[in-house]
Each structure stands twice: as structure tokens, then as C-alpha cells.
Amino acid sequence: MSSDRIGDLLVHVWPAAKADAPVVLAAHGITANGLAWGRVAHLLDGRVTLVAPDLRGRAGSRDAPGPYGIARHADDLIALLGALEIDRAVLAGHSMGAFVAAVAAARYPERVSEAVLVDGGLTFGLPPDADVDTVLAAVLGPAIERLSMTFPDRDAYRRFWQGHPAFAGEWTPEVEAYIQHDLVGDGPYRSSCVAEAVRTDGGQVLVDPGTLGAIHALTVPAVLLYAERGMLDDPQPLYNAERVAGLAVPAVAVPDTNHYSILIGEKGAQVVADHILAAAEAAG
Incomplete structure (x- = not known):
């Protein structure tokens, strides 16, 4: 894996074993970074080239200027394809990144062969007057709380995440690299995410019509993979069979996963990798 700055963004690349292998461009969640895709990359095992940027305002791209927003991230993904001289790619996205992938695929279908949406991309159905800060705090819990916290050392940050119920039993070298990449400072440390x-x-993600409508406007093949448990490993998931009923995009439940382990855990990452490989193979 290599990490290089391309334009405003720090971009992580897990290269394929063959030069002509398909390319997959992956977007991470709202307070995450590109290394969140590390376990999936490991399981892809060089069969595709996986490209995962730190999105604008996070980790190695925290100093990239605004404006922010889902459409801006979508445009960044397509610009990245151009910079890498890639005509078309499979797009993958987790959580907020799934909305980014859906918007990019809806706006630039000629650049996208398929979209793999992981526990995100479908509206939560909130009213337009919903208070963003209150909802984000309630939904994201510790992930959002840490943005105002400081940590005396890297071990303290590791312990913080190891205490998160959704990460229990899912600690791997890839997870370690992902969470440590978030830190800035030289002690005390804090999250890199720009508030x-x-x-x-x-x-x-909560109320913008263009963002929420993207999954329904897709003209490229797509799939929604959803976890059976929630963000805190709780029994209330973001999606269930009732919520995805009637969705034109095929929706697949991933057993024994929560919102995080569907990407970083062994079982979830394997399902995500399998769907990415199927999409890449279908694209030729």
C-alpha cells in the first residue's frame, strides 16, 4: 500500500497484482479516513486496485479547503479518476461514503461501472427541520464525541476505540492503522476531523434532497449491503427488510455485523470484498 497526495487529497492505493486489473474507488464514513478500507483491501488480495482517499476535512486531507458537502466529495472522486487516468471504476462507499458514491454514480454514470453501498446511501427519513447537531450526536455517539476530546498518547486513543462496543473483538493491524491515522498533534492528540x-x-446526509435522492436516481448497477446491528452494536440497525422494501437497488443483509464491523470485521469485510470482486468482474 502507498499513500500519496493527489491534488488536495491524501490517497491510499492498494495495487493489483496485474497492471490491467479493474480499479475500485472507495469512500469512507463521516468521521473516518481512507484506511478504514484496509481489511477489505487485505481480503481483495491484489485482485483489483483499491483506491481510497482521505476525504476533504479528514486525516491527511484535513487541510484541504472547503466548501465541504456530499456533492463536493463526489466531484473529488471523479476528479481523482481523472488524475489517475482511469476512465471507469467500481465505486464503493461505507456509511456517509455510500451517499458520496451514490451521488457520484448518479451524476457521472459514464465514469462508474457499478456502486457497492455499505450500510449507507438510503435516507433516514428525518424531517427537514431536524437539528443536525442533536441528531448526529445521538446517532454517532462516541464517534462524534471524540472530536472535542484530547488524548495524552496514542495508547489512550487505542483504548478509547477498543472500548467502543461495535469494535469489540474486531481489532486487527488494519484497524490499528486506521484509528492511528486519524490522530493529529504530538501529545496531547486529537482527532483530525474538521468539525x-x-x-x-x-x-x-440527513436532509439534502439531492443527496437523499441519489440512490433512487441510479442508472448504473448497484447493491446495498446492510448490517443487522447498529452503530453501537445495538439491536436497532440503520436498515432492515422493512426499510429496504421497494428499493430498486438490490439490498443484501450481512449477518452478524454491526455498522462498523461490516467494513472492518472479518465476516463483514469478506462480504464487501466478494461484492466488489463481483462488480469488478462484471465490469470486465
């Missing part, structure tokens, strides 16, 4: 970026992006 304005998180709030802007979160508000659009």
Missing part, C-alpha cells in the same frame, strides 16, 4: 466538514456533510 465544519462533519457538520456540513452530516446535515446533507
Whole structure:
């Protein structure tokens, strides 16, 4: 894996074993970074080239200027394809990144062969007057709380995440790299996430019509993979059979996963990798 700056963004690339292998471009969640795709990349095992940027306002791209927003991230993904001289790619996205992938695929279908949406991309159905800060705090819990916290050392940050119920039993070298990549400072440390970026992006995921309508406007093949448990490993998931009923995009439940382990855990990452490989193979 290599990490290089391309334009405003720090971009992580897990190269394929063959130069002509398909390319997959992956977008991370609202307070995450590109290394969240590390376990999936490991399981892809060089059969595709996986490209995962730190989105604007996070980790290695925290100094990238605004404005923020889902459409801006979508445009960044397509610009990244251009910079890498890639005509078409499979797009994958987790959580907020699934909304980014859906918007990019809806706006630029000629650049996208298929979209793999992981526990995100479908509206939560909130009213337009919903208070963004209150909803984000309630839904994201510790993930959003940490943005105002400081940590004396890297071990303290590791312990913080190991205490998160959704991460229990899912600690791997890839998870370690992902959470440590979030830190800035030299002690005390803090999360790299820019608060304005998180709030802007979160508000659009909650109520922006263009963001929420993208999954229904797709003209490229797509699939929605959803976890059976929630963000705190609780029994209330973001999606269930009732919520996805009637959705034109095929929806597949991923057993024994929560919102995080569907991407970082062994079982979830394997299902995501399998769907990415199927999409890449179908694209030729």
C-alpha cells in the first residue's frame, strides 16, 4: 500500500497484482479516513486496485479547503479518476461514503461501472427541520464525541476505540492503522476531523434532497449491503427488510455485523470484498 497526495487529497492505493486489473474507488464514513478500507483491501488480495482517499476535512486531507458537502466529495472522486487516468471504476462507499458514491454514480454514470453501498446511501427519513447537531450526536455517539476530546498518547486513543462496543473483538493491524491515522498533534492528540466538514456533510446526509435522492436516481448497477446491528452494536440497525422494501437497488443483509464491523470485521469485510470482486468482474 502507498499513500500519496493527489491534488488536495491524501490517497491510499492498494495495487493489483496485474497492471490491467479493474480499479475500485472507495469512500469512507463521516468521521473516518481512507484506511478504514484496509481489511477489505487485505481480503481483495491484489485482485483489483483499491483506491481510497482521505476525504476533504479528514486525516491527511484535513487541510484541504472547503466548501465541504456530499456533492463536493463526489466531484473529488471523479476528479481523482481523472488524475489517475482511469476512465471507469467500481465505486464503493461505507456509511456517509455510500451517499458520496451514490451521488457520484448518479451524476457521472459514464465514469462508474457499478456502486457497492455499505450500510449507507438510503435516507433516514428525518424531517427537514431536524437539528443536525442533536441528531448526529445521538446517532454517532462516541464517534462524534471524540472530536472535542484530547488524548495524552496514542495508547489512550487505542483504548478509547477498543472500548467502543461495535469494535469489540474486531481489532486487527488494519484497524490499528486506521484509528492511528486519524490522530493529529504530538501529545496531547486529537482527532483530525474538521468539525465544519462533519457538520456540513452530516446535515446533507440527513436532509439534502439531492443527496437523499441519489440512490433512487441510479442508472448504473448497484447493491446495498446492510448490517443487522447498529452503530453501537445495538439491536436497532440503520436498515432492515422493512426499510429496504421497494428499493430498486438490490439490498443484501450481512449477518452478524454491526455498522462498523461490516467494513472492518472479518465476516463483514469478506462480504464487501466478494461484492466488489463481483462488480469488478462484471465490469470486465
